[in-house]
Amino acid sequence: MSVIYTRVALIGLGLIAGSMAHAMRRAGLAGEITGYARSADTRAVAREIGLCDRITDTVAEAVAGADLVVLCVPVGAMGAVAEEIAPHLAPGATVTDVGSVKRDVITQVGPHIPAGVHFVPGHPLAGTEHSGPRSGFAELFDNRYVLLTPEPGTDADAIARLRALWEGCGAKVEEMDADHHDLVLAVTSHTPHLIAYTMVGVADDLRRVTDSEVIKYSAAGFRDFTRIAASDPTMWRDVFLTNKDATLEILGRFTEELFALQRAIRTGDGDHLHAYFTRTRAIRRGIIEAGQDTDAPDFGRVQRKRETPAT
Ligand code: NAP
Numbered sequence: 001m002s003v004i005y006t007r008v009a010l011i012g013l014g015l016i017a018g019s020m021a022h023a024m025r026r027a028g029l030a031g032e033i034t035g036y037a038r039s040a041d042t043r044a045v046a047r048e049i050g051l052c053d054r055i056t057d058t059v060a061e062a063v064a065g066a067d068l069v070v071l072c073v074p075v076g077a078m079g080a081v082a083e084e085i086a087p088h089l090a091p092g093a094t095v096t097d098v099g100s101v102k103r104d105v106i107t108q109v110g111p112h113i114p115a116g117v118h119f120v121p122g123h124p125l126a127g128t129e130h131s132g133p134r135s136g137f138a139e140l141f142d143n144r145y146v147l148l149t150p151e152p153g154t155d156a157d158a159i160a161r162l163r164a165l166w167e168g169c170g171a172k173v174e175e176m177d178a179d180h181h182d183l184v185l186a187v188t189s190h191t192p193h194l195i196a197y198t199m200v201g202v203a204d205d206l207r208r209v210t211d212s213e214v215i216k217y218s219a220a221g222f223r224d225f226t227r228i229a230a231s232d233p234t235m236w237r238d239v240f241l242t243n244k245d246a247t248l249e250i251l252g253r254f255t256e257e258l259f260a261l262q263r264a265i266r267t268g269d270g271d272h273l274h275a276y277f278t279r280t281r282a283i284r285r286g287i288i289e290a291g292q293d294t295d296a297p298d299f300g301r302v303q304r305k306r307e308t309p310a311t
Contacts, residue, residue: 001027001028001029001168002028003028003029003030003031004029004030004161004164004165004168005029005030005031005066005067005068005161005165006030006031006032006065006067007030007031007032007033007034007065007066007067007068008024008029008030008032008033008034008066008067008068008069008070009033009034009035009036009062009063009066009068009069009070010033010034010035010036010052010062010070010072011035011036011037011059011062011063011069011070011071011072011073011081011085012036012037012038012071012072012073012077012081013035013036013037013042013043013046013051013052013055013072013133014037014042014072014131014132014133014135014136015127015128015130015131015132015135015136015140016072016098016124016127016136016140017035017070017072017098017133017136018051018133018134018135018136018137019126019136019137019138019140019141020070020072020098020136020141020169021033021035021051021052021136022136022137022138023138023139023140023141023168023169023170024165024168024169025138026138027168027169027170029165029168029169030068032053032054033052033053033054034052034053034054034055034056034061034062034063034066035051035052035054035055035056035062036055036056036057036058036059036061036062036063037133042132042133043055043057045132045133045134046133049133049134051133051136059081059084059085059088060085060087060088063085063088063089063090064088064090065090066089066090066093067090067092067093067094068093068094068095068096068161068162068165069085069089069093069094069095069096070096070097070098071095071096071097071098071099071109072097072098074099074232074234074235074238075099075100075101075104075105075235075238075239075242076234076237076238076241076242077238078097078099078105078108078109079108079109079112082095082108082109082112082113083112085112086112086113086114089113089114089117090117091116091117092116092117092118093117093118094117094118094119094120094158094161094162095109095113095117095118095119095120096119096120096121096122096162097109097121097122098122098123098124099121099123100123100185100189100190100235100239100243101182101185101238101239101242101243102121102123102147102149102178102181102182103178103179103181103182103243104242104243105121105242106119106121106149106151106178109121110151118154118155118158119150119151119154120148120150120154120158120159120162121148121149121150121178122146122147122148122149122162122166123146123147123149123181123185124140124141124144124145124146124166124171125144125145125146125147125189126140126141126144126171127140127231128140129227129228129230129231129232131232131235139170141166141169141170141171142170142171143170143171143172144170144171144172145171145172145173145174146166146171146172146173146174147173147174147175147176147181148162148163148166148173148174148175148176149175149176149177149178149181150175151178159175182243182245182246183246183249183250185243185246186243186246186247186249186250187250190239190240190243190246190247190250191247191250191251191254192228193228193229193231193236193239194240194247194251195254196224196225196226196228196229197228197229197236199222199225199229200225200226200229201229203222203225260272261273261276264276
């Protein structure tokens with residue numbers, strides 16, 4: 001693989017930025033990788049582990065001369081960071097981001113992008129419940145999707161180059177409208193996370209009564225919930241605050257279905273329950289047939305320990 005960008009600046013040095021640095025190095029995609037994080041502690045760790053070629057103490061130094069700048073901070077911080085980097089962006093550079101919500105990021109970041117600089121928002125559907133500069137690894141994006149959500153009229157070459165970078169990092173790349181992205185992710189990731197948070201909260205209340213039986217006897221389903229519910233609180237607070245409409249829409253539908261199942265249980269309507277579970281089982285089969293998961297027992301847990309659902 002050959003160099004795609006001469007200098008890539010990573011702003012925010014956590015799981016996603018770290019994994020990008022490792023993946024870009026693995027394939028030799030960047031001439032130089034610079035990095036900046038707001039806290040001195042994070043910068044010190046990044047230097048200690050050699051995360052980038054250069055860790056700078058100011059955002060201006062990181063961005064200077066970069067032909068790609070990647071915003072890797074929580075969604076709620078994207079606008080402020082974009083404002084900070086704007087005066088230092090090189091003409092012709094591309095700015096992208098990795099935020100889990102797209103319309104809000106476009107609204108926050110778009111107005112700060114100077115003329116002559118391209119903005120191509122993106123979202124890698126890959127993650128773990130770990131965060132910080134030590135948590136990244138080169139394989140995170142292998143065979144995972146990256147969704148790019150450029151606004152109509154965005155420079156085609158800038159999009160093609162970013163696509164090539166992500167493909168070089170091992171990912172499959174697709175383009176999508178930002179609003180559609182937010183609705184899809186509300187269904188596949190954001191609402192499921194909220195349900196996991198709720199379930200773990202409920203179990204925590206119960207644990208006080210049953211003296212840790214919930215943990216002792218937790219089967220795979222609940223263990224998966226606890227792993228998801230261990231995800232970064234700042235990141236997930238921002239996801240729900242910025243993907244409000246789509247999440248509330250899906251949560252509304254979820255609640256209606258839950259009430260219907262609750263009523264079926266109360267009234268002993270086995271036909272309703274059986275028909276519902278038959279439909280959901282068919283959905284699972286469809287996911288396996290589409291190659292999006294394995295049919296190994298226990299979701300292939302042994303082989304795929306580091307992965308979590310896309311965020
Ligand atoms: P992370 O490991 O927690 O790292 C976040 C980085 O952002 C840190 O370097 C932190 O700096 C910086 N940061 C936090 N708040 C900030 C603020 N207010 N202003 C400036 N910088 C700030 O996060 P991550 O998991 O890599 O997530 C980064 C982005 O990727 C988020 O937008 C998230 O939605 C998206 N994403 C995450 C996942 C996932 O599973 N984790 C998956 C796909 C996309 P300090 O260390 O100096 O505090």
